[in-house]
Amino acid sequence: MTVASAHGNSPNEVFAAIENASARRLLIVALDEFAARGFHATTTRDVSTKSGLSPAAMYVHYPSKEAMLFQIALVGHSTARDRLRAALAEIDQTAGSAQRLEVILREFTFWHAEHTTVARVCEYELQHLNAEHRAEIDRIRREIEVGVRDEVQRGVDCGEFSVPDVRxxxxxxxxxxxxxxxxxxPGTGVTPAELADNLAVLGLKMVTA
Amino acid sequence: MTVASAHGNSPNEVFAAIENASARRLLIVALDEFAARGFHATTTRDVSTKSGLSPAAMYVHYPSKEAMLFQIALVGHSTARDRLRAALAEIDQTAGSAQRLEVILREFTFWHAEHTTVARVCEYELQHLNAEHRAEIDRIRREIEVGVRDEVQRGVDCGEFSVPDVRxxxxxxxxxxxxxxxxxxPGTGVTPAELADNLAVLGLKMVTA
DNA sequence: GTCTATAGATGGATAGAC
DNA sequence: GTCTATCCATCTATAGAC
Structure with missing residues (x-):
């Protein structure tokens, strides 16, 4: 199974677990606005009206604008982490470090391109979360980072990789x-698969002994 | 001359050309706030009062908040471009592609670490510029990108580099x-010079044939 | 060039009817 | 669960005195 065929099409897929139609629509509109304009430049009025609802309707589904950001960040990070894990679990257990890291790089790159708006909010808007929400997201981010670092370390230990500093x-x-x-x-010629191919090759070359 | 010794210390140095003390202080405070909170989350009141001035004083020196962002982006991008050019001009004209690219990578990396707040605003806040200002900044960005790409292309042409796709x-x-x-x-153990060393090595390895 | 005061607009969130 | 209406805080920018 290639990476490209494993995933459906963006935010609708990522937020499919949200059953209430209005809640899901609100979140997807918020996502688009946060990604395009940033959290602070996005108004709750805009999110509501672009979802076909009145300004007050949002507060039935989410207690605040920050709560929407947290929901997006939580689903985004969890999904990304789960996919990395699943991809690693699928590989032949006798695979070498190079092969394992290539899968990680390909998956991680593809995710950021295929789900650009989710990923953009996940990478750039976390500063607007409150302290507790931020801490919860940071825990997931550390899981992901440690997963990548462990693979690099393993490759260095077995001699397949060689880098000045693992971190x-x-x-x-x-x-x-x-x-x-x-x-x-998206939609301007460059495909996520093309990006994943190129960056996985470059990344692997960067660390190979 | 090493990269580390070539530069003084952050924003005060970058904005040294602004002679009026209040105008300079306002811009440096605005820079810190934009970098920490983002353009939209920063209030003109905050910038003014943290500069030791009344909320109205800012408008004597800058016509709007956006004008401050533009000033920061213009000085930041111009300085970065000029330093890349100067670094290349300093190298032995018989230097190979690897040596030239290493200087570029080192300089570019060092700049982003040493002048993190300026660089952060230059990389992440451009969407808040008006159309004309954005176009002016984009012109400088293209100069920088083309400069790097030309070096990569030259290295590929002469066989020193090998990459799947130059772009x-x-x-x-x-x-x-x-x-x-x-x-x-900054100030948490990792130094700009250390970062520049590591990333220049990794980047060079990524493209070397 | 700096101040105080405030205009004028907008935005997050709530009240209460349906 | 959605609406209309609105409160109240906040923010950019301006007016006018010194």
Whole structure:
């Protein structure tokens, strides 16, 4: 199963678990606005009216604007983490470090391109969460980061990889995927699969002994 | 001359050309707030009072909040571009592609770490500029990107480098430096020089044949 | 060039009817 | 669960004195 065929099409898929139609529509509109304009520049009025509802309707489904951001961040991060885990679980257990890291890089890059708006909010808008919500998201982020770092370390230990410093190398590898959300616009020629192919090759070469 | 010794210390140095003390102080406070909270979450009242002035005083020096952002972005981008050019001009003209690209990577990475707040605003807050200002900044950004891409292309042409695609490789190289501003906090152990060393090595390895 | 005072607009959130 | 109406805080920017 290739990465490209494993996933459906963006936010509707990511937020499919939200059963109430209005709640889901509100969240998807909020997501688009947060990604395009930023959390603070987005008004609750805008989110509500673009969802076909009155300004007050939002508060039936979410207690505040920040709560919507948290919901987006929580689903986004959880989904990304789960997919990384699933991808690793699917590989032949005798696979070498290079093969395992390539799967991680490909999956992580593809996610950031395919789900650009979710990923953009997850990478850039976390500062607007309150302290508790921020801490909860940070826990998931650490899980992801540790997962990547462990693979790099394993590769270094067995001699497949060679880097000046495992921590900086891990940072560099994740940067390749994360920075996509700063410039990438879907539907303008570049496909997520193309990006994943290119960046996985480059990232792997960066750490290979 | 090493990169580290070539530069003084952050925003005061970058905005040294602004002679009026209040105007300079306002801009530096605005920079810190924009970098920490984002453009929209920053209030003009906050910028003024943290500069030791009344809310109205700002408008004597800048016509609007957006004008401050533009000033920061213009000085930031111009300075970064000029330093890249100066660094390249300083190298031995017989230097190979690897050596030239290493200087670019080192300089670009060091800039993003040493001047994190300026760089963060330059990378993340441009969406809040008006159309004309945005276009002016984008022109400078293209100059920088083309400069990096040309070096990668030259290295590929002469056989020193080998990449699946020059455009994606250029993106990846710049991402290494740019993504620093998302997580880097000065004074917490990691030095800009250390970062520049590590990322220049990793970036070079990524494209070397 | 700096101040106090305030205009004028907007936005997050709530009240209460249906 | 959705609406209309509105409160109240906040924010950008301006007016006018010193």
């Amino acid at each position: 900086y190398a891990t940072m560099a590898l994740t940067s390749l995927a994360i920075d996509i959300v700063r410039w990438y616009t | 994606y490789a250029t993106m990846a190289l710049t991402s290494l430096a740019i993504d620093i501003v998302r997580w880097y906090t």
